[in-house]
C-alpha cells in the first residue's frame with residue numbers, strides 16, 4: 001500500500017501501532033475492532049490501515065505484519081508515528097515468549113524518550129487450553145518493569161479475539177485513555193514553512209496575527225536559514241529550538257526544509273510526528289498543490305485564521 005493511502009487523517013484519530021509476532025492475533029483484533037466479530041484473517045503483508053470510531057474516540061490503526069522482515073524495516077517508523085502501542089502475544093505458545101519479550105521491550109524503548117504514550121498488552125488466545133495465566137506472563141515478560149517508565153500509561157489483559165473474552169474491557173480502557181491523551185497533544189501552529197534545501201521558502205502557512213510580530217517572524221526565519229546552512233545532506237535531521245514563549249521544529253530531507261513554529265506549551269512530540277508524516281507524503285509527490293492540501297489537513301487548521309504565501313503557481 002502506498003503511504004498516500006494510509007496517511008490520511010481523521011480530525012481526532014489516535015494513531016495506534018499493533019505489534020506482535022506472526023499469528024499472535026493482531027489482525028483478528030483489528031477485525032473485531034472494526035466489525036465487533038470474529039473473522040478469519042490472512043497474514044498481514046507490510047501494514048494494513050484501518051480507521052474506526054468507538055463511542056467518542058476515533059482511532060487510526062496500523063496493523064503491522066509480524067514477520068521478521070517487517071519488524072526490522074517498517075515497525076520503528078509506525079511506532080514513532082503512534083500515540084500508543086498494542087502488543088499482542090499468543091498466550092498459548094510458550095516457544096514464542098522469549099522473542100515476544102525481546103520485540104516488546106525494543107518497541108517500548110523506541111517510545112521511552114517521547115511524551116506520554118499508551119501501552120496495551122494483550123495476552124491473546126485465552127480460549128485455548130494451553131493458554132498461560134496472566135501472572136505467569138507478566139513475570140516471564142518482565143511487565144512489572146513498566147512501572148519504571150514514567151511516560152507510559154499501560155495495562156495488560158488476557159483476551160480471546162476469537163470468542164471475544166474481555167474485548168469490551170479492552171475497548172473501554174482504550175477509549176478512556178485515548179481521549180485523555182489527545183487533549184495533551186494539541187498544537188496551535190503559528191507558521192508552517194516548506195523551503196528549499198538552502199532555506200528559501202517555497203510556501204508557508206501563517207497565522208494572520210504573526211505578521212504583527214516582526215521580531216518573532218524574523219527570529220523564526222533566521223533559525224530556518226541557519227539550520228539550512230549548517231546541515232550537509234544529512235537525511236532526517238531535526239532540530240528543536242526554544243525561544244521566548246515559542247518552539248521551532250525544523251527538519252530537513254534531501255531536497256527540502258520543513259519548519260514549524262508553535263507555542264511553548266504545545267506538544268513538540270506531536271509537532272515532530274506531523275513533520276515526519278509530511279516528509280513521508282512529500283517523498284511521493286512533486287505536486288506542491290497536493291502537498292499544501294495535505295499539510296492543511298495534517299495540521300487540522302481553521303483556515304479563517306491563516307494565510308498562505310506561495311512562490312509556485314497554483
Ligand SMILES: Nc1nc2c(ncn2[C@@H]2O[C@H](COP(=O)(O)OP(=O)(O)OP(=O)(O)O)[C@@H](O)[C@H]2O)c(=O)[nH]1
Pocket residue numbers: 020021022023024025026027028029040041042043044045064065066067124125126127128159160161162163
Ligand atoms: N484460538 C484462537 N485463535 C486465534 C485467536 N486470535 C487469533 N487466532 C487465530 O490465530 C491465527 C493468526 O491470527 P492473525 O490475526 O492473522 O495473526 P497476526 O498477528 O495478524 O499475524 P501476522 O499478520 O502474520 O503478523 C488465525 O488463524 C486466527 O484465527 C484467539 O483468541 N483464539
Ligand SMILES: [Mg+2]
Pocket residue numbers: 026027028041042043044063064065066
Ligand atoms: Mg496480521
